[in-house]
Amino acid sequence: MTEPTEHPPYIDLQPVMHVEGVVRLPGSKSISNRILLLAALAEGETKIVDLLDSDDTQVMLGALRALGVEGSEEPPSAVNGTATTIHRVRGANGSFPNKQADLFMGNAGTAIRPLTAALAVIGGDYQVSGVARMHERPIGDLVDALNAVGAAIEYTGNPGYPPLHIRTGAFNTNRLSVRGNVSSQFLTALLMVAPLMAHTHAVTIAVEGELISKPYIEITLNLMRRFGVTVDQDEWQSFTIASGQRYQSPGNIHVEGDASSASYFMAAGAIAGGPVRVEGVGRDSIQGDVRFVHALEQMGAHITMGDNWIEAKSKGPLKAIDADFNHIPDAAMTIAIAALYADGTSTLRNIASWRVKETDRIAAMATELRKLGAEVEEGPDYLKVTPPKVLAAATIDTYDDHRMAMCFSLASLDGAARSGTQVRINDPKCVAKTFPDYFTAFAGIAHEAKY
Ligand SMILES: O=C(O)C1=C[C@@H](OP(=O)(O)O)[C@@H](O)[C@H](O)C1
Numbered sequence: 001m002t003e004p005t006e007h008p009p010y011i012d013l014q015p016v017m018h019v020e021g022v023v024r025l026p027g028s029k030s031i032s033n034r035i036l037l038l039a040a041l042a043e044g045e046t047k048i049v050d051l052l053d054s055d056d057t058q059v060m061l062g063a064l065r066a067l068g069v070e071g072s073e074e075p076p077s078a079v080n081g082t083a084t085t086i087h088r089v090r091g092a093n094g095s096f097p098n099k100q101a102d103l104f105m106g107n108a109g110t111a112i113r114p115l116t117a118a119l120a121v122i123g124g125d126y127q128v129s130g131v132a133r134m135h136e137r138p139i140g141d142l143v144d145a146l147n148a149v150g151a152a153i154e155y156t157g158n159p160g161y162p163p164l165h166i167r168t169g170a171f172n173t174n175r176l177s178v179r180g181n182v183s184s185q186f187l188t189a190l191l192m193v194a195p196l197m198a199h200t201h202a203v204t205i206a207v208e209g210e211l212i213s214k215p216y217i218e219i220t221l222n223l224m225r226r227f228g229v230t231v232d233q234d235e236w237q238s239f240t241i242a243s244g245q246r247y248q249s250p251g252n253i254h255v256e257g258d259a260s261s262a263s264y265f266m267a268a269g270a271i272a273g274g275p276v277r278v279e280g281v282g283r284d285s286i287q288g289d290v291r292f293v294h295a296l297e298q299m300g301a302h303i304t305m306g307d308n309w310i311e312a313k314s315k316g317p318l319k320a321i322d323a324d325f326n327h328i329p330d331a332a333m334t335i336a337i338a339a340l341y342a343d344g345t346s347t348l349r350n351i352a353s354w355r356v357k358e359t360d361r362i363a364a365m366a367t368e369l370r371k372l373g374a375e376v377e378e379g380p381d382y383l384k385v386t387p388p389k390v391l392a393a394a395t396i397d398t399y400d401d402h403r404m405a406m407c408f409s410l411a412s413l414d415g416a417a418r419s420g421t422q423v424r425i426n427d428p429k430c431v432a433k434t435f436p437d438y439f440t441a442f443a444g445i446a447h448e449a450k451y
């Protein structure tokens, strides 16, 4: 593997013969950004252990700092031989000290959506923006839900999309309604701020129509509970927050490893030998993406799980899969790559949300898989992948999408079938969104083919 130099335009991955090893996962992005906001809204100081350090958490930390929320970071320390980080957030108890701020949210959906809801409900004078792609990612369903009950949010660019201007509204409602078929993050955002609207009366949030990515709502409800707020759930249709509940710091809270980041190593083990073990998530995880390994099992991989680890190894060539991946949209991208090594055509269904994420992931995946020789059929909400007999060497474009870069590293895993051709990944640094050290971790389990 050629290590990247300063701002490398690409990284070349030599064909890998065998994978084996142990990877300690970085903290979960979804859990980290939720905990940061809940800790900021809570009463008391929260000590956060093993927060993810990546672009998405840095924008959340930066925004909270700009809003006057106080915090500190301790230098990493070793606990039982493993490096551990500690962040402290002093909760501002349901408000933000700074009533005016210009907030840059990068391309972090888990930051901009919940924070927009919090700013709208708390009130002030705030500008909220992101990178160019963030200004193409929808936020209209959330803005509509909030403005319908008295928020004062305006679009300063294109209607339906950031950037936003948020001013003080006048809330007096006990019922909100939100669409759930574009992103579950809108419902997550409303759930997280509902206690701030429920001082004197209960607040119910109704979901209009279909709700996608449901396991992420479970993460939200779980973490709200850890901060002292319980939600009465009526299936996936409505959520009620009883009055008088306030966020209280749980004292210490630990961030489990990122289950979506685990998917690349689990797939590597399933494709190219293994065993590969990830540490930091396991059967106790609150992240829906751990269910990714069930899809790998269906494809024929051998999976074992402990409370806080998962291990994957190959049991022979992978079998093609035809399944609904609505519940694990992020980890499902890894299945599209595992499909390159399967014995027939795989179909990933119900993945329309891919089109409004870091890039249009259905289009990007189809284009790049074809470069490797796969036959790909792309639909509005599905992808069909038929692998080639032998993967072609290719230069993969990553569209500023961390998951494109991480997924396509797995296309180097057919060392046995390919003599000396390589995969080039353009702009590998885009992995910094959630996993800055990804390529070092990948090199740690990858054993190159020798010719
Ligand atoms: O709430 C969350 O932490 C997330 C929800 C999902 O988004 P959608 O609900 O938009 O599918 C997922 O893709 C994203 O990476 C993280």
Ligand SMILES: C=C(OP(=O)(O)O)C(=O)O
Pocket (backbone or CB within 6 Å): 107, 108, 109, 110, 111, 330, 357, 358, 403, 434
């Ligand atoms: C969709 C993703 O991110 P975001 O939190 O920005 O929606 C992702 O990480 O795959």
